[in-house]
Amino acid sequence: MNQIYTIYQTLYKHYGAQGWWPTFDENIKDKTFEVALGSILTQNTTFTSVETSLQNLHVENAIDPDVILNMNIDKFKTLIKPSGYYNQKAEYILAFIKFYKALDGRTPSRDDLLHVKGIGEETADSILLYGYEQCEFKIDAYTKRLLIELGLVDAKVKYKEMKKLMQDSLTQEIKDKKELLKVYQEYHALIVAHGKKFYSKKPYGVGCFLKN
DNA sequence: AGCCAGGCTACCG
């Protein structure tokens, strides 16, 4: 068993299942769209702030592309204000909505997503992994700090390299595609749970039990 | 009171 998969097992044993995405409303019609909204809103922000924004949107029945399009822009900005960067994020979300409606239900390619303003690698992978159930591993700041701290990559590693390391390691161990998707989804959530505890404050990794 | 959050774009050299 390779090291990346061993880390997953250890984290899973320690924290248990995290749930694939902290969905605000299980009964929402368009889960994919909600995940995309959350993925954009959570950029450089805590998910608790995002939940406040999603709650604000929900009471306006605005977890819906057309409702947002027909809404006064300043009103929309007010609703997402708790997540910060509300001017930028409003622009990003409108750009995504345009893209999303044009898809008409199809699953977008990663490359197409990356051409939408406001969607970088992490947000694209977040939308694909949690919104479209695609096997795209999501790398975030915690993942990077963890891999560096464990000596598995060097400090100037790129997103692409980390993603390849995670995906190659996991596909090597897990042959069932459904299981692989589940592990991708859980693994990222576990890293966030672990990262909040040991990789938020410098120096990173103090007390991290993975360092043995 | 200050630092950090589940990033991205624009612009610099």
Next chain:
DNA sequence: CGGTAGCATGGC
């Protein structure tokens, strides 16, 4: 290409 300022609110 790599590096960095700017974006903004909320939590601890």
